């Protein structure tokens with residue numbers, strides 16, 4: 487891993503509203519290329535909201551409003567000339583519950599590249615194989631690519647969803663509690679996979695599991711809503727080594743040591 | 748992330764071995780500098796002890812980070828605990844070697860009783876052997892080897908007491924008595940170094956067996 491940090495995504499003076507409700511206030515943060523960044527914080531502190539801002543998934547919710555900047559490679563993703571489907575190709579999302587299409591394993595992975603214009607069968611085959619390999623699923627499914635994805639185990643389905651994102655040549659992987667429905671050994675597989683993937687991709691993970699954040703991430707961001715109906719703020723952001731051995735903010739310390747409230 | 752965790756733990760373990768090698772080398776060089784009154788060699792030992800202190804800090808930080816991030820259990824937890832305890836001993840051994848080197852820089856005295864030097868040299872040889880074995884026990888996780896360390900410490904203690912008796916019987920001018928005082932100290936440092944090596948052995952035994960009884964071979 488190179489020592490130099492490159493900023494892949496960043497937000498500046500970011501506020502976010504669901505209708506009249508201000509959910510996030512003044513979030514300034516950087517997400518580094520080829521690193522894993524974890525978002526932690528109590529339920530309802532805006533982790534998912536913030537994650538969805540990074541590829542404009544919140545656009546799909548009525549009445550939302552964004553103030554401030556969200557940049558990818560220095561370009562504001564809320565600019566009017568941004569192609570949103572291209573943005574979502576570059577910044578892919580993996581959800582808490584694996585959500586494969588009710589189709590074959592092959593079709594699940596080939597779907598994205600097809601939508602983005604890949605027609606050639608050999609090329610598609612290649613992309614499917616490569617993506618499944620990168621998602622550490624190939625060995626388990628190569629003999630049954632044309633069976634239903636819904637017959638896979640939860641952990642395998644989650645890796646399939648990761649393969650689906652990789653198939654469209656994503657640069658950033660946003661993961662919202664990707665392991666919370668998985669057993670410990672599937673979780674460990676996903677964690678190992680993340681470690682491999684960060685060599686090529688930038689990963690952001692939201693997790694309720696503090697130990698998981700500590701294990702997998704290079705950087706940790708702690709979000710908190712201090713009073714009911716107040717917006718969430720980013721309390722502390724820093725290298726995971728430091729956050730988990732000597733956080734600067736007392737509120738972070740209280741949260742990660744379980745002394746909350 | 749167990750894969751990378753085990754790599755990181757392996758790296759820490761290797762760093763302890765490197766630190767151990769520097770300590771071992773410093774003990775040998777400190778003794779040599781004292782016997783030869785070689786003050787430039789003594790300076791090297793004192794300088795090199797700073798390196799040991801830095802390694803101690805770096806390894807401790809590495810352990811802290813692994814504890815915080817990986818929640819190690821079982822043999823992994825015992826390994827980190829062993830490392831944390833071992834580096835305390837190694838750091839102290841390094842300090843004691845530096846203390847001996849410091850004595851080597853004091854004014855020479857030419858008419859010392861050679862009997863004392865012989866005893867000192869014999870003791871130093873045994874101490875170095877013990878230190879080497881304690882580190883090998885860690886490197887190989889060799890419990891049998893750890894069991895022998897306590898026995899090897901006994902003749903060292905005997906030689907130490909014999910030296911003290913010899914010093915007690917010395918009479919002479921101030922120069923001789925000053926020399927004797929520094930040599931008593933140097934012997935004491937050597938004896939302490941051996942005790943630390945025995946403690947390292949106990950830690951290694953505990954690492955291998957997980958049995959706390961292994962921590963009290965020595966009373």
Ligand SMILES: Nc1ncnc2c1ncn2[C@@H]1O[C@H](COP(=O)(O)OP(=O)(O)OP(=O)(O)O)[C@@H](O)[C@H]1O
Nearest residue numbers: 504509527528529530531532533534535536547694
């Ligand atoms: N679609 C929505 N419409 C209105 N309010 C929403 C919507 N989604 C989230 N919120 C509100 O925004 C705030 C942040 O919610 P968010 O889901 O981002 O939190 P979170 O940190 O991801 O929580 P959890 O850990 O429980 O998933 C909450 O007060 C929540 O009620």
Ligand SMILES: [Mg+2]
Nearest residue numbers: 533534535692
């Ligand atoms: Mg959420």
